[in-house]
Amino acid sequence: MRDIEGRVFAAGMPVAALMEKVAGKISQRIQALYPLSKLQRVGILVGPGHNGGDALVVARELHFSGYQVLIYCPFSKLKDLTAQHAQYTKSLGIRFVERVDLLCDCQLLIDGLFGFGLERSLSEPITMAIEQLNCCSTPIISIDLPSGLHTDTGEVMGKAIRASRTLCLGLWKLAFLQDRALDYIGEAELIDFDLPLTDIEAVLGSLPDVTRFTTDLAHSSLPLHRPPVTHKYQQGHLLLICGSRQYAGGAILAGLGARGSGVGMLSIAVPTSLKPILTAKLPEALVIECPETETGAIAHLRDLDLAKYSAIACGCGITQDAITVVQSVLAAEKPLILDADALNILASLGEIPRRQSLTILTPHAGEFKRLFPQINLNNRINASCQAASESSAVVLLKGARTIIARPNGKVDIIVESTPALARGGSGDVLTGLMGGLIALANCAQKPLESMVATAAWWHAQAAILAARERTELGVDAHTLTEYLIRAILS
Numbered sequence: 001m002r003d004i005e006g007r008v009f010a011a012g013m014p015v016a017a018l019m020e021k022v023a024g025k026i027s028q029r030i031q032a033l034y035p036l037s038k039l040q041r042v043g044i045l046v047g048p049g050h051n052g053g054d055a056l057v058v059a060r061e062l063h064f065s066g067y068q069v070l071i072y073c074p075f076s077k078l079k080d081l082t083a084q085h086a087q088y089t090k091s092l093g094i095r096f097v098e099r100v101d102l103l104c105d106c107q108l109l110i111d112g113l114f115g116f117g118l119e120r121s122l123s124e125p126i127t128m129a130i131e132q133l134n135c136c137s138t139p140i141i142s143i144d145l146p147s148g149l150h151t152d153t154g155e156v157m158g159k160a161i162r163a164s165r166t167l168c169l170g171l172w173k174l175a176f177l178q179d180r181a182l183d184y185i186g187e188a189e190l191i192d193f194d195l196p197l198t199d200i201e202a203v204l205g206s207l208p209d210v211t212r213f214t215t216d217l218a219h220s221s222l223p224l225h226r227p228p229v230t231h232k233y234q235q236g237h238l239l240l241i242c243g244s245r246q247y248a249g250g251a252i253l254a255g256l257g258a259r260g261s262g263v264g265m266l267s268i269a270v271p272t273s274l275k276p277i278l279t280a281k282l283p284e285a286l287v288i289e290c291p292e293t294e295t296g297a298i299a300h301l302r303d304l305d306l307a308k309y310s311a312i313a314c315g316c317g318i319t320q321d322a323i324t325v326v327q328s329v330l331a332a333e334k335p336l337i338l339d340a341d342a343l344n345i346l347a348s349l350g351e352i353p354r355r356q357s358l359t360i361l362t363p364h365a366g367e368f369k370r371l372f373p374q375i376n377l378n379n380r381i382n383a384s385c386q387a388a389s390e391s392s393a394v395v396l397l398k399g400a401r402t403i404i405a406r407p408n409g410k411v412d413i414i415v416e417s418t419p420a421l422a423r424g425g426s427g428d429v430l431t432g433l434m435g436g437l438i439a440l441a442n443c444a445q446k447p448l449e450s451m452v453a454t455a456a457w458w459h460a461q462a463a464i465l466a467a468r469e470r471t472e473l474g475v476d477a478h479t480l481t482e483y484l485i486r487a488i489l490s
């Protein structure tokens, strides 16, 4: 953003004019959200840099619109432009208060302490002030970024404002895509201020490495239309390898996820004792019974010809005793998704073998740490990239903002999801769904890697729709599978 802004300024746009334009838009948005008829007293937190400058312009605009504005600015040294705005707001008679507690009876707070210029951890007295404000029940709107958050990693630098809404300026900062920042950001909204595309592309390239995965992107890759003349084996054949005597449910949920994908043929390899229940729950699937270990895991895959499948998805509920199975699928030359215990087995093998075909690893944070103990998960986006590059696999790191990193450095982030998914079994549904989509795409000779994000997007959209109709408590994994098709109809 600094480089893009630098190009705009070098081309002749005055800094003060850009601030005026941006802050004008912020103040309009605030007045639309909180019209004077709803509230009058607004407290504004002003920092030393241009984030503080934005806040002072907002203060002036709200003052002229009739709001009662109070300003808290605990800094003696301000950047020049910010200092000029401070001088002018004072000259208008807008009140500056020395004590932060005087803002507690405001009906709205605007946070303009720090934006992307935060360089080091915050210290007293700012941290105390932030703590006090976070404890008031007053809604807080942060300008650009909640003050105290690192703009890229989303890390809390000492203390950070807990905003109810954040108006991000110009382009999404990476912090908005990091799980640990989400509690601080509240509702996220982008305020566009006409940064020229040529300047954005000159800095980021025409296809930035990191992309927010959108509905349009998903719809362009979903296999929604079939040729009129086709048959089941031309619509993908997925082999799911899942379940154990201990964990039968994971196998059923993965199977139902695969059903939702529309895949032409579904084969499910399970330990012998699971065959009756799988057949009852998924009558359309070919259930392959495999010999069991003493503990009830799949002992081996018999004489299965793995070459006949379009994709293999392995891991849901297999337990750590299914080592032989994981070794067999790693050797198969087919697109392979490894999830859950297959990932734990892979971690215990010590190294991730290079494969000719696509490998997709779908860890949550715990599995990620076991698989890649050397990678620091502090910055989830960088960590996923590093993992993909080291393993030559597509790495899908699960979470509130699921990250999909490819070995070539491209990253997709699923920005819309719901905590309704934080529930046992929802990952199994994702594995089945993704397996089905990869099988379909492989059969149709379509790009495979983009299907990973498509599956994660679809999974999240189904959960959002289910949560809207049934509340966040009503989205058990089985119900989730029933919303898959509905989510792409709406």
Ligand SMILES: NC(=O)C1=CN([C@@H]2O[C@H](COP(=O)(O)OP(=O)(O)OC[C@H]3O[C@@H](n4cnc5c(N)ncnc54)[C@H](O)[C@@H]3O)[C@@H](O)[C@H]2O)[C@@H](O)CC1
Pocket (backbone or CB within 6 Å): 001, 005, 018, 019, 022, 047, 048, 049, 050, 051, 052, 053, 054, 079, 113, 114, 115, 116, 117, 118, 119, 120, 121, 122, 123, 143, 144, 145, 169, 170
């Ligand atoms: N993105 C854009 O193109 C635009 C950005 N603007 C605003 O400008 C902001 C960035 O402005 P700045 O670069 O001035 O940065 P900030 O306003 O975020 O803060 C930087 C200032 O804080 C000081 N500082 C940094 N860390 C500190 C700490 N831990 N304790 C105390 N002081 C600390 C620095 O010395 C500097 O004076 C954006 O976030 C946005 O609000 C807008 O004014 C105009 C357009």
Ligand SMILES: Nc1ncnc2c1ncn2[C@@H]1O[C@H](COP(=O)(O)OP(=O)(O)O)[C@@H](O)[C@H]1O
Pocket (backbone or CB within 6 Å): 340, 364, 397, 398, 399, 400, 401, 402, 417, 418, 419, 420, 421, 422, 423, 424, 425, 426, 427, 428, 429, 430, 459
């Ligand atoms: N807070 C959250 N917000 C959005 N999605 C979430 C959240 N927590 C978990 N999820 C999603 O739910 C799924 C959980 O998968 P996983 O941890 O493998 O569960 P399980 O093994 O029980 O099926 C993942 O797709 C993950 O991204």
Ligand SMILES: [K+]
Pocket (backbone or CB within 6 Å): 051, 111, 112, 113, 114, 115, 142, 143, 144, 145, 146, 147
């Ligand atoms: K801020």
